[in-house]
Amino acid sequence: xxxxxxxxxxxxxxxxxxxxxxxxxxxxxxxxxxxxxxxxxxxxxxxxxxxxxxxxxxxxxxxxxxxxxxxxxxxxxxxxxxxxxxxxxxxxxxxxxxxxxxxxxxxxxxxxxxxxxxxxxxxxxxxxxxxxxxxxxxxxxxxxxxxxxxxxxxxxxxxxxxxxxxxxxxxxxxxxxxxxxxxxxxxxxxxxxxxxxxxxxxxxxxxxxxxxxxxxxxxxxxxxxxxxxxxxxxxxxxxxxxxxxxxxxxxxxxxxxxxxxxxxxxxxxxxxxxxxxxxxxxxxxxxxxxxxxxxxxxxxxxxxxxxxxxxxxxxxxxxxxxxxxxxxxxxxx
Numbered sequence: 498x499x500x501x502x503x504x505x506x507x508x509x510x511x512x513x514x515x516x517x518x519x520x521x522x523x524x525x526x527x528x529x530x531x532x533x534x535x536x537x538x539x540x541x542x543x544x545x546x547x548x549x550x551x552x553x554x555x556x557x558x559x560x561x562x563x564x565x566x567x568x569x570x571x572x573x574x575x576x577x578x579x580x581x582x583x584x585x586x587x588x589x590x591x592x593x594x595x596x597x598x599x600x601x602x603x604x605x606x607x608x609x610x611x612x613x614x615x616x617x618x619x620x621x622x623x624x625x626x627x628x629x630x631x632x633x634x635x636x637x638x639x640x641x642x643x644x645x646x647x648x649x650x651x652x653x654x655x656x657x658x659x660x661x662x663x664x665x666x667x668x669x670x671x672x673x674x675x676x677x678x679x680x681x682x683x684x685x686x687x688x689x690x691x692x693x694x695x696x697x698x699x700x701x702x703x704x705x706x707x708x709x710x711x712x713x714x715x716x717x718x719x720x721x722x723x724x725x726x727x728x729x730x731x732x733x734x735x736x737x738x739x740x741x742x743x744x745x746x747x748x749x750x751x752x753x754x755x756x757x758x759x760x761x762x763x764x765x766x767x768x769x770x771x772x773x774x775x776x777x778x779x780x781x782x783x784x785x786x787x788x789x790x791x792x793x794x795x796x797x798x799x800x801x802x803x804x805x806x807x808x809x810x811x812x813x814x815x816x817x818x819x820x821x822x823x824x825x826x827x828x829x830x
């Protein structure tokens with residue numbers, strides 16, 4: 498489902514009164530940290546500034562050696578009325594850290610899940626805006642898994658505006674997810690049905706990026722996908738970003754270098770291997786399309802490219818898609 502921003506935005510209270518949102522609207526914020534002391538406090542403060550107040554915070558810290566733990570402990574002590582839980586991460590990188598947190602047995606199964614990075618700043622309607630749009634999908638298709646994401650406002654280390662992240666030229670889809678992630682993890686909101694699917698796959702998939710995996714798995718399982726063109730997060734760009742946005746020159750260079758060094762190819766192969774292990778969660782058509790993508794390096798290159806095209810594999814832009822097909826022909830992807 499492709500949704501454009503709605504203006505004026507309906508308030509959360511109005512949505513609840515009209516039945517657009519179920520009575521229980523508790524959101525569990527999942528935050529993974531690693532040596533994030535430079536910007537962490539501003540992110541925590543932005544949680545407190547949310548216009549949707551019904552939230553708890555679960556944190557998995559991946560063995561930080563800076564002041565991250567102290568900042569988190571101080572936050573817990575300063576807000577005894579707020580449920581905040583702090584765990585030790587699994588020590589296998591950010592993707593494994595997020596997946597392990599999503600799959601913690603004690604995590605409530607009946608709440609909404611909002612993912613957060615450690616170095617951004619949430620806009621005040623980050624949660625309420627997502628809840629309204631997820632609820633609209635649930636009303637149209639009861640109990641459907643829903644994954645919500647949005648654009649972001651790009652800022653530098655001092656929160657100076659740098660523009661907006663890219664919007665979408667085509668709706669999010671499984672074919673897109675096979676070669677591109679457009680659902681930024683720092684904006685994601687999952688409903689309980691989507692969380693249940695993620696937990697069925699478990700914390701074990703060896704994937705390069707947790708948000709790309711969520712986009713792949715949930716789109717492949719037939720979840721409703723909501724992309725909001727209205728930004729909900731100040732996405733801080735700095736040298737320590739895991740990947741950064743493709744809008745910036747540095748982000749674009751990173752991605753081209755990933756193709757040159759076959760890192761992108763390896764990432765796709767890791768995603769496909771994880772999909773194959775959890776193929777029972779995918780629709781039959783998407784399971785077949787994933788298998789077509791996995792065979793792209795075998796036999797006739799032209800035939801493989803034809804099959805991939807028919808499977809709906811596309812990046813967002815036409816030139817991006819053409820580049821990916823060219824790279825596939827060269828066995829770089």
